[in-house]
Amino acid sequence: xxxxxxxxxxxxxxxxxxxxxxxxxxxxxxxxxxxxxxxxxxxxxxxxxxxxxxxxxxxxxxxxxxxxxxxxxxxxxxxxxxxxxxxxxxxxxxxxxxxxxxxxxxxxxxxxxxxxxxxxxxxxxxxxxxxxxxxxxxxxxxxxxxxxxxxxxxxxxxxxxxxxxxxxxxxxxxxxxxxxxxxxxxxxxxxxxxxxxxxxxx
Numbered sequence: 001x002x003x004x005x006x007x008x009x010x011x012x013x014x015x016x017x018x019x020x021x022x023x024x025x026x027x028x029x030x031x032x033x034x035x036x037x038x039x040x041x042x043x044x045x046x047x048x049x050x051x052x053x054x055x056x057x058x059x060x061x062x063x064x065x066x067x068x069x070x071x072x073x074x075x076x077x078x079x080x081x082x083x084x085x086x087x088x089x090x091x092x093x094x095x096x097x098x099x100x101x102x103x104x105x106x107x108x109x110x111x112x113x114x115x116x117x118x119x120x121x122x123x124x125x126x127x128x129x130x131x132x133x134x135x136x137x138x139x140x141x142x143x144x145x146x147x148x149x150x151x152x153x154x155x156x157x158x159x160x161x162x163x164x165x166x167x168x169x170x171x172x173x174x175x176x177x178x179x180x181x182x183x184x185x186x187x188x189x190x191x192x193x194x195x196x197x198x199x200x201x202x
Contacts (some may be wrong), residue, residue, distance in 0.1 A: 001202045002032035010177040011038050011064065018194040020202055028054040028061070034200050036062040042069045048077050056165030060200055064172050066145050074145070078162055078169060081148035089156050093139025095187075096154040096174070104161060104170065105153050106199050112187045113154065115140055115178075141173045159196075172196070 001022040003015065015022050028035050028050050035054065037044070044051075055061050066074055068084050075082040087093070096113035098105050144157035153159040158173040176193035 001197065002029065002035040004028070004035060004037040006041065007036075007038045008040050010179075011036075014177045014190065014193050018190060018197070020197055022202070028059065030054065030057050030059065032059070034060045034062065034197075034202055036064060038064045039066050039070055042067075043073070044070070045073055045076075048073065051077060052164075055167040055169055058166035060168050060170060062170045062172055062200070065142075065175070066171060066173065067143055074171075078147060078164065080150075080162070083146040084143050085146075087139070087141050087144050087156050087158075092156050096140065096156070096158060098153065099155050100151055100153045103153070104159055104196060104199050107195050108192065112191055112195070113140070113174075114187045115189070140175055140178075142175070143173060145171045145173060147171070170200070 001015070001020055002025045003012070003022050005024055005026045007024070022036075025032070025035070028047075037047075037051075051061055063074070066084060071082060071084045074084070094115045095110075097110055098108065098113065141154075141156065141158035144152075145160055146152070146157070147160050147162050150160050150162045153161070154174075160171040162169045162171070174189075174192060174196075176189045176196065178189045180188060180190055
């Protein structure tokens with residue numbers, strides 16, 4: 001795995017925790033079959049042509065956590081209509097349901113994407129499970145990206161694969177870099193990250 005320079009510490013730490021075979025790069029390189037770009041800057045326009053050529057030549061480009069400010073750039077890169085919207089379902093901030101079971105989510109199931117904590121205590125709701133942000137912020141997937149003609153692997157959304165030329169772009173919105181917590185009695189962000197990269201050949 002090649003990881004584009006400028007990646008933030010939580011993503012880097014998760015890659016180390018799952019013992020991914022990766023290196024930090026400043027340029028995309030056809031010799032690297034898979035490249036991860038964390039979209040933690042507002043503008044990647046200087047990289048558009050290099051990214052497009054890399055994918056056309058057969059590379060897999062993972063774009064991790066696109067935000068609304070990337071809308072125009074993403075549409076220009078892919079050459080299709082793109083929508084980026086906030087994940088609006090309050091009760092789905094800490095879970096996903098798999099809609100497309102082959103490819104990227106091979107070996108994962110709905111429990112892996114169920115990050116909902118148990119409620120503790122002796123009150124009347126002590127056996128109820130409630131939605132609550134897995135961390136501060138807006139949960140497991142903050143923004144959902146829709147690409148014209150490309151199906152999402154998940155509902156409400158968070159994992160889109162777009163074929164281009166000989167390669168593909170994977171728009172990955174799942175916050176698999178979130179820390180593992182004792183209250184996560186079900187799915188594991190670390191396992192999701194590990195299986196996703198395994199399915200990408202890392």
